[in-house]
Amino acid sequence: MTQTMAARNISQFWEWGRKIICVGRNYADHAKELKNAIPTEPVLFLKPPSAYVREGSPILVPRYTSNLHHEVELGVVIGKGGTSIAQSAAMEHVAGYALCLDMTARDIQDECKSKGLPWTLAKAFNTSCPISDFIPKERISDPGNVTLWLKVNDQLRQNGCTADMIFSIPYLISYISDFITLEEGDLILTGTPKGVSAVQEHDELQAGIQDVLTMSFRVDRENH
Numbered sequence: 001m002t003q004t005m006a007a008r009n010i011s012q013f014w015e016w017g018r019k020i021i022c023v024g025r026n027y028a029d030h031a032k033e034l035k036n037a038i039p040t041e042p043v044l045f046l047k048p049p050s051a052y053v054r055e056g057s058p059i060l061v062p063r064y065t066s067n068l069h070h071e072v073e074l075g076v077v078i079g080k081g082g083t084s085i086a087q088s089a090a091m092e093h094v095a096g097y098a099l100c101l102d103m104t105a106r107d108i109q110d111e112c113k114s115k116g117l118p119w120t121l122a123k124a125f126n127t128s129c130p131i132s133d134f135i136p137k138e139r140i141s142d143p144g145n146v147t148l149w150l151k152v153n154d155q156l157r158q159n160g161c162t163a164d165m166i167f168s169i170p171y172l173i174s175y176i177s178d179f180i181t182l183e184e185g186d187l188i189l190t191g192t193p194k195g196v197s198a199v200q201e202h203d204e205l206q207a208g209i210q211d212v213l214t215m216s217f218r219v220d221r222e223n224h
């Protein structure tokens, strides 16, 4: 019997087990609301692919946090890998976008920061990266100027524009690829604008990118 491998489809990149590279403090208004200095270089951290959660499944509040925050972000999906990518060529490496949440256990992050420890348990737990459907590149003509918003139980909490990013998407792709080889299917989370706040079990989160797409997630408590 011959077995054929199903062709991999970038529109399901979250199934590929690739890297999720996150940029922090990339909006001055968010850096200020958390009393952080404006960065002079991108702040990077990682999430594992097990962080992905798709619409229809809940965001689970880890049992060890009592302050889980939402952060709405534009995700950039890499279509062509590379190392030391020039800024001028960076957009050729983009296959498309996704609307993403960088769920953050803020109390754990604060504790890690005060002890000089990594943010892994604050940022990389299961379901810490809710994502929308894949958005083909052609559907967002200027990713450097789109609005992102997030509501909790119908109340608007975040409403920002990617034009306010400190480091642009081409700059981030070039910067990251100097240190970490980018591969097809990797996702870059480009940072969150101001308005982050706590979510609770049973909350309903809705988020959107301009007139391109919306997504919804329910919050549940982890029960093991």
Ligand SMILES: O=C(O)/C=C/C(=O)CC(=O)C(=O)O
Pocket (backbone or CB within 6 Å): 022, 023, 024, 025, 026, 027, 030, 034, 036, 071, 102, 104, 109, 190, 191, 192
């Ligand atoms: O330094 C802090 O207190 C918090 C930083 C973040 O959580 C950074 C982000 O993930 C972001 O800005 O999107």
Ligand SMILES: [Mg+2]
Pocket (backbone or CB within 6 Å): 022, 023, 024, 071, 073, 102, 189, 191, 192
């Ligand atoms: Mg973030």
